[in-house]
Amino acid sequence: MEALAPPSQEELIRLVASGDEAAFEILYDEVAPRVFGLVRRVVRDPAQSQEVTQEVFLDIWEQASRFDPDKGKAMSWILVIAHRKAVDKVRASQASTDRDLRQGIKEFQESYEDVADTVEGKFEAERVKQALKSLTPAQQEAISLAYYGGYTHQEVAELLKVPVGTIKTRIRDGMIRMRDRLGVA
Structure with a gap:
């Protein structure tokens, strides 16, 4: 059977x-x-x-x-x-x-001590913004969509109509460039 x-x-x-x-x-x-x-x-x-x-x-x-x-x-x-x-x-x-x-x-309610933290945070945000401007437009777009837009690599690739591998490379290279620009170890 x-x-x-x-x-x-x-x-x-x-x-x-x-x-x-x-x-x-x-x-x-x-x-x-x-x-x-x-x-x-x-x-x-x-x-x-x-x-x-x-x-x-x-x-x-x-x-x-x-x-x-x-x-x-x-x-x-x-x-x-x-x-x-x-x-x-x-x-x-x-x-x-x-x-x-x-x-x-x-x-x-901000206190005196918090003002220094706020200024430092704004300074860091401005440094990151400037570092982002140092990237190629393609890297800026991919990183902005992924990190600020909350999209996955696949979704970024679909939005930009490029292969996922290209998006991953743009993001990786952009992040390395930003890290070097910001002096982060």
């Missing part, structure tokens, strides 16, 4: 779309380590990574009917969901931090 081949991930998603919990469990066991690994690389915080991973699987459960095997592999579809969720989490965390910072600054 010939053993049945295990269902493909595409087949599992089709079954999940019909509400098959057993298929969802099999799919989860197969892909959870890769999903968590991707999320962990983007989010970095282990607890938040676990939370985002759970959200990814909730989306898979709820959106399985949207998967179209003619457009790509199941794993690619799942990893796209995971990456988007992870980037959303990072952006939301940064927005929350920025909001808290703005509120803290609003409520903050």
Whole structure:
């Protein structure tokens, strides 16, 4: 008697779309380590990574009917969901931090000692701004999008319509040039 081949991930998603919990469990066991690994690389915080991973699987459960095997592999579809969720989490965390910072600054009453810190911070910000101006326009654009815009290297590459490797090189070379200009070891 010939053993049945295990269902493909595409087949599992089709079954999940019909509400098959057993298929969802099999799919989860197969892909959870890769999903968590991707999320962990983007989010970095282990607890938040676990939370985002759970959200990814909730989306898979709820959106399985949207998967179209003619457009790509199941794993690619799942990893796209995971990456988007992870980037959303990072952006939301940064927005929350920025909001808290703005509120803290609003409520903050400067004392005499804080004036020196403020002046020093503004001086450092100006030094960084000047160092950024010393870069090529392509390096400035890539670094600004990545560090100030919050975009991933892939998203910067898509926005600028250049290969990801080119973006990484521009950012790396620009950061080295800025480090040298600022005299940072």
